[in-house]
Amino acid sequence: MTTKEVLLQQALILFRKEGYDATGVQKIADAAGVGKPTLYHYFGNKRGLLNALLSTHLEIFWKDFETAVVYQHDIVRSLESVARVYFEFAKNNPEFYAWFLCMSNTPTEGDIHDEVLPLCEKQWTALSELFLAASKDHGNMKGRHQRYAYTFLGIINASIQAYFNKMIKLNDRDAFEICHQFMHGIFS
Amino acid sequence: MTTKEVLLQQALILFRKEGYDATGVQKIADAAGVGKPTLYHYFGNKRGLLNALLSTHLEIFWKDFETAVVYQHDIVRSLESVARVYFEFAKNNPEFYAWFLCMSNTPTEGDIHDEVLPLCEKQWTALSELFLAASKDHGNMKGRHQRYAYTFLGIINASIQAYFNKMIKLNDRDAFEICHQFMHGIFS
DNA sequence: AATTTAATATACCGAACGGTATATAATACT
DNA sequence: AGTATTATATACCGTTCGGTATATTAAATT
Numbered sequence A, B: 001m002t003t004k005e006v007l008l009q010q011a012l013i014l015f016r017k018e019g020y021d022a023t024g025v026q027k028i029a030d031a032a033g034v035g036k037p038t039l040y041h042y043f044g045n046k047r048g049l050l051n052a053l054l055s056t057h058l059e060i061f062w063k064d065f066e067t068a069v070v071y072q073h074d075i076v077r078s079l080e081s082v083a084r085v086y087f088e089f090a091k092n093n094p095e096f097y098a099w100f101l102c103m104s105n106t107p108t109e110g111d112i113h114d115e116v117l118p119l120c121e122k123q124w125t126a127l128s129e130l131f132l133a134a135s136k137d138h139g140n141m142k143g144r145h146q147r148y149a150y151t152f153l154g155i156i157n158a159s160i161q162a163y164f165n166k167m168i169k170l171n172d173r174d175a176f177e178i179c180h181q182f183m184h185g186i187f188s
Numbered sequence C: 001a002a003t004t005t006a007a008t009a010t011a012c013c014g015a016a017c018g019g020t021a022t023a024t025a026a027t028a029c030t
Numbered sequence D: 001a002g003t004a005t006t007a008t009a010t011a012c013c014g015t016t017c018g019g020t021a022t023a024t025t026a027a028a029t030t
Helices: A003-019 A024-031 A036-043 A046-068 A077-090 A093-105 A111-135 A145-164 A172-187 B005-016 B025-034 B038-042 B046-068 B074-091 B095-105 B112-138 B145-164 B172-187
Strands: none
Touching: A003 A024, A003 A036, A003 A046, A003 A093, A024 A046, A036 A046, A046 A077, A046 A093, A046 A111, A077 A093, A077 A111, A077 A172, A077 B046, A093 A111, A111 A145, A111 B038, A111 B074, A145 A172, A145 B145, A172 B172, B005 B025, B005 B038, B005 B046, B005 B095, B025 B038, B025 B046, B038 B046, B046 B074, B046 B095, B046 B112, B074 B095, B074 B112, B074 B145, B074 B172, B095 B112, B095 B145, B112 B145, B145 B172
């Protein structure tokens, strides 16, 4: 593993354990076994490290997410594939996703807010457009697409947290059940 | 307003805006127009201020929550009253509840974790017991009470966040619809 | 009125913060 | 082989951190 990768790895561990603000760059450098200027050589500043940590991990997620979120006149199917993307990603990157969830509702100022908010809005916007497209086929969904996007994301993330607490497995059957439960209420 | 109340008020504003770790006690004292030793006189240390902020705001919530969460052989009714308690509290204390949500999934170490985690678990445990009691009346809920507690809380908080983003009003009708949507999937 | 107690301010502590100037070792290019 | 570039370390910068020793003012008690 390269020095850069070790720095990113240790930063994730420490940011998750103690929080971004409470973790000093010195401690990250120490954990990686290098000096502080080495860290600044690779990432410019503390926020650059945060940004690199987010973009490297989320690169794969966005690719899968964007292909799953397209509407093909079957909203349940789209939701299921979206849920599977989330679940797979959370299972493959549990440390990172747990950390990302911590940051999703963060203070209204500071590095974390500035870096993470756009990423959350990107998810919400795509889901909102999915429900909007679906509401053209299902009249009773009309005018509620934003709310559906919010609550669906809420259930997805609550389920992932349940997985972190070893309550569910987060397999394809869970994805089916959760989406089914969600839509059944909406359709009826 | 007493000096103590002003300190609590300004601490909430700053903790929410910049985060607990990023907010220095000096800044809180300045915002309240007093010296730092005054803050330490009332709260002992920074964590004491955090603790006081939590307990003073949540005192009312716990009272309402605990009366709402009892099971009277009508799970939908219990859930609705719980939802109404959350919604009323969030509407009456929006700044505090938004901050509390930020902290609910926080780093695994530090003051915030130590102070907030027990409060989250208290909610989850009570809801879990509610669903457990209900599963004695509804066989198809059996063995899933913990998961129901998780996802129900997830929807409640997602809805409150939707309220903060001015998407829903969070009135009694919303509480009804959300609980109905939640249970309809479970019963079917 | 005298005295104790609570509330506040000034000034300071050592430690840790994010960040950098400078120097050196290792690698890549010409 | 010599030169440029990349990667790393030592040592330091000014600032802010949480917290406190001391002194003073205001309020309550006797």
